[in-house]
Amino acid sequence: MTIETLSTVRSHGGTQGVYKHASTTTGTDMSFAVFVPDHEDGAKLPVLWYLSGLTCTHANVVEKGEYRAACAEHGVIFIAPDTSPRGEGVPDDPDAAYDFGLGAGFYVDATAEPWAKNYRMRSYIEDELPSLILRNFASADLKRQAITGHSMGGHGALTIGLRGQDRFRSVSAFSPIVAPSRCPWGEKALTGYLGDDREDWHAYDACALLDQGLRVPDLLVDQGDADNFRAEQLKTELLVEACERNGQKADIRMQPGYDHSYYFISTFMAEHVAWHAERLKA
Amino acid sequence: MTIETLSTVRSHGGTQGVYKHASTTTGTDMSFAVFVPDHEDGAKLPVLWYLSGLTCTHANVVEKGEYRAACAEHGVIFIAPDTSPRGEGVPDDPDAAYDFGLGAGFYVDATAEPWAKNYRMRSYIEDELPSLILRNFASADLKRQAITGHSMGGHGALTIGLRGQDRFRSVSAFSPIVAPSRCPWGEKALTGYLGDDREDWHAYDACALLDQGLRVPDLLVDQGDADNFRAEQLKTELLVEACERNGQKADIRMQPGYDHSYYFISTFMAEHVAWHAERLKA
Numbered sequence: 001m002t003i004e005t006l007s008t009v010r011s012h013g014g015t016q017g018v019y020k021h022a023s024t025t026t027g028t029d030m031s032f033a034v035f036v037p038d039h040e041d042g043a044k045l046p047v048l049w050y051l052s053g054l055t056c057t058h059a060n061v062v063e064k065g066e067y068r069a070a071c072a073e074h075g076v077i078f079i080a081p082d083t084s085p086r087g088e089g090v091p092d093d094p095d096a097a098y099d100f101g102l103g104a105g106f107y108v109d110a111t112a113e114p115w116a117k118n119y120r121m122r123s124y125i126e127d128e129l130p131s132l133i134l135r136n137f138a139s140a141d142l143k144r145q146a147i148t149g150h151s152m153g154g155h156g157a158l159t160i161g162l163r164g165q166d167r168f169r170s171v172s173a174f175s176p177i178v179a180p181s182r183c184p185w186g187e188k189a190l191t192g193y194l195g196d197d198r199e200d201w202h203a204y205d206a207c208a209l210l211d212q213g214l215r216v217p218d219l220l221v222d223q224g225d226a227d228n229f230r231a232e233q234l235k236t237e238l239l240v241e242a243c244e245r246n247g248q249k250a251d252i253r254m255q256p257g258y259d260h261s262y263y264f265i266s267t268f269m270a271e272h273v274a275w276h277a278e279r280l281k282a
Numbered sequence: 283m284t285i286e287t288l289s290t291v292r293s294h295g296g297t298q299g300v301y302k303h304a305s306t307t308t309g310t311d312m313s314f315a316v317f318v319p320d321h322e323d324g325a326k327l328p329v330l331w332y333l334s335g336l337t338c339t340h341a342n343v344v345e346k347g348e349y350r351a352a353c354a355e356h357g358v359i360f361i362a363p364d365t366s367p368r369g370e371g372v373p374d375d376p377d378a379a380y381d382f383g384l385g386a387g388f389y390v391d392a393t394a395e396p397w398a399k400n401y402r403m404r405s406y407i408e409d410e411l412p413s414l415i416l417r418n419f420a421s422a423d424l425k426r427q428a429i430t431g432h433s434m435g436g437h438g439a440l441t442i443g444l445r446g447q448d449r450f451r452s453v454s455a456f457s458p459i460v461a462p463s464r465c466p467w468g469e470k471a472l473t474g475y476l477g478d479d480r481e482d483w484h485a486y487d488a489c490a491l492l493d494q495g496l497r498v499p500d501l502l503v504d505q506g507d508a509d510n511f512r513a514e515q516l517k518t519e520l521l522v523e524a525c526e527r528n529g530q531k532a533d534i535r536m537q538p539g540y541d542h543s544y545y546f547i548s549t550f551m552a553e554h555v556a557w558h559a560e561r562l563k564a
Contacts, residue, residue: 010508011545063544066348069552226292262345263293270351 003136006031012068013038018058019136025120025128026085032129033058035068035078036139044141046280047077047133048273051125051149051156054185055103057082061150064262070270074277077140081129083152085118099185100192106180107156108204110193119193122204125160146276148172150265151229154221155180158206158239162214170279172220172272174265175227178239179207185233207242219243219250220275222268224258285418288313294350295320300340301418307402307410308367314411315340317350317360318421326423328562329359329415330555333407333431333438336467337385339364343432346544352552356559359422363411365434367400381467382474388462389438390486392475401475404486407442428558430454432547433511436503437462440488440521444496452561454502454554456547457509460521461489467515489524501525501532502557504550506540 008017014037023030039045048071050061058080061067071078084090084105091114093101105121133140147168149157154176161171180186181201190201202208223236230236236252243250258264290299296319305312321327330353332343340362343349353360366372366387373396375383387403415422429450431439436458443453462468463483472483484490505518512518518534525532540546 009541009543009545010506010539012549016545064345066351066548068548069348224292257292259291261291263291263298266348266350267292267294 003132011035013072014068016062016068018062021132023085023124023128025124026118028085028087028090028118030085030124031058031082033062033080034133034137035071036137037072037075037077039075039139043139045075045077045139046144046146046277047079047140047142048276049125049145049147049157050078050080051107051147051153051160052080052083053149053151053153054083055098056153057103060262061265064266065269066266067269067273070273074273076273076277076280077137079129079133081125084121090118091115100188104152104189106152106189106193106204107160108190108193111200112193112195115193121156122160125156126164144169144280146170146172146280148174148272148276149176150174151234151260152177152185155186155204155206159204159209161216162206162209163203165214165216168216169282170218170220170276171216172275174268174272175223175229175234175260176206176221176239177234178242179205179235181205181208182238183233183235207238210242210246210248213246215246215248217249218279219248219252220272221250221252222255222272223253224260224264225254225256226258227260227264229260285414293317295354296350298344298350300344303414305367305406305410307406308400310367310369310372310400312367312406313340313364315344315362316415316419317353318419319354319357319359321357321421325421327357327359327421328426328428328559329361329422329424330558330562331407331427331429331439332360332362333389333429333435333442334362334365335431335433335435336365337380338435339385342544343547346548347551348548349551349555352555356555358555358559358562359419361411361415363407366403372400373397382470386434386471388434388471388475388486389442390472390475393482394475394477397475403438404442407438408446426451426562428452428454428562430456430554430558431458432456433516433542434459434467437468437488441486441491443498444488444491445485447496447498450498451564452500452502452558453498454557456550456554457505457511457516457542458488458503458521459516460524461487461517463487463490464520465515465517489520492524492528492530495528497528497530500561501530501534502554503532503534504537504554505535506542506546507536507538508540509542509546511542
């Protein structure tokens with residue numbers, strides 16, 4: 001489990017790195033970004049995972065996410081994985097659609113062909129990448145983890161957070177897809193990666209997981225009310241109802257005038273980092 | 283003097299817009315970005331100009347500059363112009379070099395052919411764009427202006443700041459080219475745009491302007507010591523010496539480990555905005 005350093009640069013009192021490794025889970029090379037704030041020798045820092053949305057790689061949040069100042073202030077390591085396997089031999093949507101295949105792994109372990117071999121982003125985020133971080137980043141304290149994400153990555157954060165209850169002290173999301181079983185993006189992805197049996201989809205639907213009794217310690221969600229995808233794809237109200245119905249502690253905020261872009265994410269990023277830091281250091 | 287709105291988006295408690303107009307100065311369409319923090323009806327906000335570096339448009343700082351949170355906090359309007367004329371009929375470097383022609387206007391009024399007709403970024407920044415802002419942005423208080431910039435744009439901020447002494451209450455720069463008469467980027471640009479007579483170059487050389495007796499009210503400069511362009515192109519030490527020699531008040535800071543990129547600029551952007559805001563509101 002060796003990693004190759006693609007770049008490191010000093011920023012906001014820390015080191016922003018981009019790394020590559022041969023993933024046994026996806027059968028491909030995978031890239032990811034890690035920001036490590038300056039710290040004393042031997043210090044252990046809590047970790048915040050950020051899962052990106054459709055079409056993105058690690059690079060979008062690294063360039064536009066505005067997380068480094070807050071992570072440096074609070075002493076939090078920030079890890080941004082890719083959104084799908086990539087490379088020669090990795091199948092893509094036949095029409096190269098933006099919402100399936102490359103850049104659209106949906107944080108599932110695919111069971112349908114031809115996706116099952118490479119499209120295993122669930123296991124990659126749940127198992128392989130944490131192990132890799134543990135072995136290669138001495139300052140990362142994996143006893144203190146939190147997770148967030150945007151859109152498809154918000155779906156990833158919610159579902160990986162709910163299923164991995166002991167792993168994360170806090171879960172947040174920016175404009176997440178809250179019920180992929182009940183929106184076009186999700187129905188297309190889950191049908192494609194998992195097949196037609198909707199029972200198999202429940203593990204990848206935050207609202208369904210809440211109804212099954214899974215919980216996270218605390219949940220923060222921001223959603224822009226001018227987000228073009230809100231009504232058809234994101235359906236924030238379903239998460240509000242599922243949290244109320246199931247007694248899940250949650251602060252789900254509608255932000256007036258904000259859209260789906262990094263102009264929105266960057267606006268609330270520092271608040272999310274501070275919110276996670278408070279729980280990671282409690 | 284009408285402007286066309288290309289886009290507006292809500293971000294960090296304000297409006298990030300991109301606009302276009304037909305410039306009489308450059309004879310081309312010109313684009314620029316303006317961030318206006320939310321404010322009470324009728325309120326007047328001070329203005330911070332940001333001049334970008336080689337190869338950039340307004341978009342680089344808009345996406346990577348991390349200025350909006352600080353501008354919203356301090357109630358400062360942030361204006362980012364383009365770095366050169368562009369469009370059909372605008373001459374470019376015959377080899378399409380990155381350091382001359384398109385994206386490399388160097389904030390001069392060219393006198394040599396074929397550049398003299400379009401490459402008039404000095405007059406554009408000094409005269410036309412401020413007039414346009416005054417007429418189209420009711421909240422912009424042009425009695426309270428400050429200017430900053432990066433690299434070639436740091437050169438622009440210093441020279442436009444020094445020549446326009448009454449216009450700006452404060453001037454700052456990120457890794458500026460401090461003496462274009464004495465570095466390869468500057469010698470190429472000034473020869474190309476102005477011709478061989480070095481006397482004509484002085485108006486575009488911050489160190490020469492200081493030696494001629496021009497001053498700014500206050501000056502802040504940040505420079506990364508791991509910046510690859512420092513020794514050959516930027517020559518920060520010449521500015522330190524010129525300020526000392528001429529009694530120019532200045533805080534010129536060497537930042538250990540930082541390079542020439544937006545990872546560096548974004549790190550110190552909030553400090554520059556706060557520094558300008560203090561002077562703009564004094």
